[in-house]
Amino acid sequence: MILDWGPYTINKMYKITAEDEKKLATLSRYQQAILRILTEVPKGKVTTYGDLAKELSLRDPKWLPNASRAVGTTMKNNLCGPQIPCHRVIKSDGNIGNFRGGEKGAVEEKTAMLQSEGVIVVKGKIDLKKFRHTFHRE
């Protein structure tokens, strides 16, 4: 099967470890579910807060599709570490969005991480047509 993921498709999705599971267990069901889906976003791609909410709703209709704010809260709770790639979650208009709760310099750091992964950022913006991840489900 050929996936149109562009040139930076080398990475597979992150596999959650037993260590991660222990941390995940401290979070709400919703947040756990969101973070699990987030692990599917590979290096070189991004997703949006809204896309994550929508995707979870498709997989489990008990959650609403327009919960983007709740997804933001999930990212803030971050026990992600760089493995569960919360730096790959941006706003639906292509702007970088926030990082580390809005600490000074955090957005710059997020931008640098994305660029080092091959995502092109121009004036704080990312071309979602090019870099948006497409979720795959059975």
Added chain:
DNA sequence: AGGGTGACACAGG
């Protein structure tokens, strides 16, 4: 049980 809060989304102007 009810009100407050965000790493958001969207439509207007």
Added chain:
DNA sequence: GCCTGTGCCACCC
């Protein structure tokens, strides 16, 4: 484009 206002939802008191 760049604000601004309004709607949103899961979570936390």
